[in-house]
Amino acid sequence: MQRKIAFTVNQQQVEMVVDPFERLIDVLRERLDLTGTKEGCGGGECGACTVLLDGESVNSCLVLAVEIDGKAVRTVEGLSHYLELDELQQAFVNEGAIQCGFCTPGMLMSARALLDKNSEPTVADIREAISGNLCRCTGYERIVVAVSKAARPASALT
Amino acid sequence: MFNQFDYVALPSWTLACSFMASHPTAMIYAGGTDILVRCREGRLLPSHLVDIKGLPGATAMAQAEDGSIVIGAATPLNAIERFLKGKAGYEALVQAAHVVGSWQIRNRASLGGNICNASPAADTAPALLVLEATLLLVGPSGERILPIGEFFLAPGKTALLPGEILRSIVLPAQTQATVSIYLKAARTKAVDLAQVGVALLMLPDKNVRVALGAVAPVPLLAWSGRHSAPPANWTTEETERLVSVVEQMAAPITDLRATADYRRHMVGVLLRRAVEQATLLHQERGEGR
Numbered sequence: 162m163q164r165k166i167a168f169t170v171n172q173q174q175v176e177m178v179v180d181p182f183e184r185l186i187d188v189l190r191e192r193l194d195l196t197g198t199k200e201g202c203g204g205g206e207c208g209a210c211t212v213l214l215d216g217e218s219v220n221s222c223l224v225l226a227v228e229i230d231g232k233a234v235r236t237v238e239g240l241s242h243y244l245e246l247d248e249l250q251q252a253f254v255n256e257g258a259i260q261c262g263f264c265t266p267g268m269l270m271s272a273r274a275l276l277d278k279n280s281e282p283t284v285a286d287i288r289e290a291i292s293g294n295l296c297r298c299t300g301y302e303r304i305v306v307a308v309s310k311a312a313r314p315a316s317a318l319t
Numbered sequence: 320m321f322n323q324f325d326y327v328a329l330p331s332w333t334l335a336c337s338f339m340a341s342h343p344t345a346m347i348y349a350g351g352t353d354i355l356v357r358c359r360e361g362r363l364l365p366s367h368l369v370d371i372k373g374l375p376g377a378t379a380m381a382q383a384e385d386g387s388i389v390i391g392a393a394t395p396l397n398a399i400e401r402f403l404k405g406k407a408g409y410e411a412l413v414q415a416a417h418v419v420g421s422w423q424i425r426n427r428a429s430l431g432g433n434i435c436n437a438s439p440a441a442d443t444a445p446a447l448l449v450l451e452a453t454l455l456l457v458g459p460s461g462e463r464i465l466p467i468g469e470f471f472l473a474p475g476k477t478a479l480l481p482g483e484i485l486r487s488i489v490l491p492a493q494t495q496a497t498v499s500i501y502l503k504a505a506r507t508k509a510v511d512l513a514q515v516g517v518a519l520l521m522l523p524d525k526n527v528r529v530a531l532g533a534v535a536p537v538p539l540l541a542w543s544g545r546h547s548a549p550p551a552n553w554t555t556e557e558t559e560r561l562v563s564v565v566e567q568m569a570a571p572i573t574d575l576r577a578t579a580d581y582r583r584h585m586v587g588v589l590l591r592r593a594v595e596q597a598t599l600l601h602q603e604r605g606e607g608r
Contacts, residue, residue, distance in 0.1 A: 162325055181326035181368075184355075204356045205424055206510050217397075217426040223355050224427070227326045228370070271422065292509035293421020 166230040170195065171239030179226040186210045186221040188229075189236060197237040197266045201295070208294035211267035212236050218274035220293075237266035240273065249273055252311035253304070260298030268294045272308045282312055321358045328370045332457045332486060335369055340459045340482025345369050347484055349377075349393040350427035352420065353436055371431075376487065382406075386492025389455075392431025392485045396443075397422070399430055407604070408493025411446035411501040411518045418442055418503050421510050431485045434470065437477045437537070438512070444471070444538035445518035446501045448530035450490050458483035471537035496523035498600045500593040503532075504585045506576060514577035517589040521597050525549050527561065529590065534569040534582050541568035558594045562587045 167176045170193060177192060189195040189212070201209035203222045210221040213235040240247035246254070249272055259265050268291055275282055275290035282290070287308045288301075296304065327345070329335045339345055348354060348368035357363040371377050377393040380402045388409075390399060396416040403409045403416075419425055419433065419442050433443045434454075444467075452467045459482040467488075470478050479485065499520040505511040516532030529542040542565050548557055571582035 164326070180323075182321040182324055184321075203359060205352055205420065208421065208423060211423055214426075218423045219426050220352075220423045223352050223424075225326060225351065225355075225368075228372075274422075290422055293423045 164227050164230070166227060168229045168231060169233045171235055172233075181225070181227055183226040184222055185212070185214075185219075185224040185226055185229055185234070188226045189221060189234070195236050195238050199263055199266055201263070201267075206293075206295070207264070207267075208271060208291075209264055209267045211270040211294065213270055213274055216274070216277060218271050218293075235270070235273075237269055240269060247273075249276065249308070249311040252307040256303045256307040256310065258299060258303040258307035264294055264296040264298075268296065268304055272304075272311070275308070276312055280312060282308070284309065321355070322361070322364045324358070324365045325367045326370065327367050328373050330374075332374055332484065335371060335374060336457055336459050336482050336484055338367075338369055339484060342367055343481065347371055347435070349429040349432045350395060350424075352424050352428040353432060371484065388490040388492075390430055390488045390490070392435075392487055393429045394431075396425040396428050396430060396433070400425070406493075407495045408497035408499060408520075409450065409490065410600070411449055411499035411520060412443065412490070414501040415442040415446040415503075415516070415518070418501075418505075418509075418513075424510070430488055434467070434488075435477060435479070435485055437471050437473070437475050439474055439535060439537055440513045440516065440533035441538060442501070442503060442513055442516055442532065445516050445530035445532045446499070447488065447490075448538060448540045449499055449518045449520035449528040450493075451528075452491075453489045454485055455487045455489060456483050457486045462486070464489075468540055474536055494523060496601070496604065497521070498597045498604070500597045500600070502589040502593050502596075504577075504589060512576060515571075515582050515585040515589060517586060517593055519590065519593040519597055521601065523549060529561065529565050531565070531569060531586060533576075534571040534586060536570075539568060541565045553594060553598060558591060561594070562590050565590055 163178050165178050189198050199209040201207035205220045205223045212221045271291050271294050287305050345367035346365040348370045372393045377391045379391045382388045400416045403413045433441050447467045454465045501518045503516045504514045513533045518530045520528045525546050527546045531539045531541050569586045571579040573579045
């Protein structure tokens with residue numbers, strides 16, 4: 162049975178009718194044109210589809226659209242303010258933490274979830290927070306450095 | 320894409336049970352991290368997913384006056400880890416909850432789901448076995464309590480009757496002097512199932528419990544009994560005696576994650592490490608008092 166759901170995406174109120182078997186990632190990409198969120202494996206292993214649901218990172222390929230009724234979703238599009246990048250995005254650019262870029266939106270959202278709860282993460286905390294996000298290009302080092310620098314911009318961590 | 324199941328969220332446990340009893344192809348839905356993957360692969364074709372997350376107490380945790388802890392079946396693993404962290408005796412469950420999947424998975428995956436899947440490799444199962452958890456099951460004819468040791472019947476098969484739902488997991492009170500450890504061998508640090516899981520619990524009265532995952536058709540309580548010395552004074556001989564008893568209980572198979580021989584070997588390796596860590600933890604606590 163189709164259901165009407167109401168939720169916020171990047172602080173914008175949205176209402177729509179969804180099928181019970183529709184996934185959050187499909188709602189974001191196909192219905193709302195928020196194609197920043199990527200689908201990699203579709204099975205919760207790669208983390209490319211990571212978004213924040215009420216502030217917690219989740220794989221949007223493993224959440225049903227009906228479940229987000231009344232909840233707040235934040236996607237990579239919600240990080241920047243118009244053309245001004247979020248400090249985390251800027252750190253990824255500065256550190257060259259991106260190659261093909263497919264994992265980047267998911268990496269950013271996992272890192273955002275970490276920094277929202279822990280403003281001074283250790284390298285171990287960062288590795289742990291992105292352990293559900295696969296990157297086949299960068300070797301992760303620059304990503305870890307970027308997250309560290311976003312957390313402590315003044316730090317000399319290299 | 321999934322098959323065209325319907326999604327059901329009911330207001331009470333009783334209604335959820337009646338629904339399950341009258342819809343044999345419906346499935347209970349909590350975190351969805353396993354069920355949706357299997358639906359997508361076409362390995363499961365449920366007619367309905369019955370979401371229990373909104374049911375009373377389903378995602379709640381509380382410690383009673385007697386020290387026992389009740390965890391709602393749909394509570395996500397990350398929330399459980401945060402709740403139990405620092406509570407003496409429950410370390411094994413904290414560690415087991417921490418090594419399931421990835422951070423994102425643990426924000427959704429529930430303790431109830433981890434055990435109701437009845438995977439022989441479920442990380443939380445050995446921890447719950449050494450903690451002697453009990454399960455509150457609710458069914459069309461009322462509630463019943465089942466020790467976790469009687470819950471797993473075969474791979475993917477539990478003691479749940481038609482229409483019955485796991486409502487909560489109850490952890491008995493532990494003393495300050497109890498220590499437990501869960502160690503997992505896997506091919507990667509995250510997002511992989513256990514090749515072997517070993518849980519160890521040491522009580523101050525010399526009682527020791529060891530449970531194993533991924534080395535038998537079901538998670539297994541491999542040893543429960545008194546030992547000749549309290550945890551702080553274990554000798555290598557005592558550890559080896561325990562290892563040889565526990566190793567004999569393992570009946571592993573070879574699959575894509577490990578060979579049977581490797582698994583059997585790792586039981587001993589992990590158990591020795593667990594004894595070491597438990598002893599250390601015990602000493603630290605003793606010095607801290």
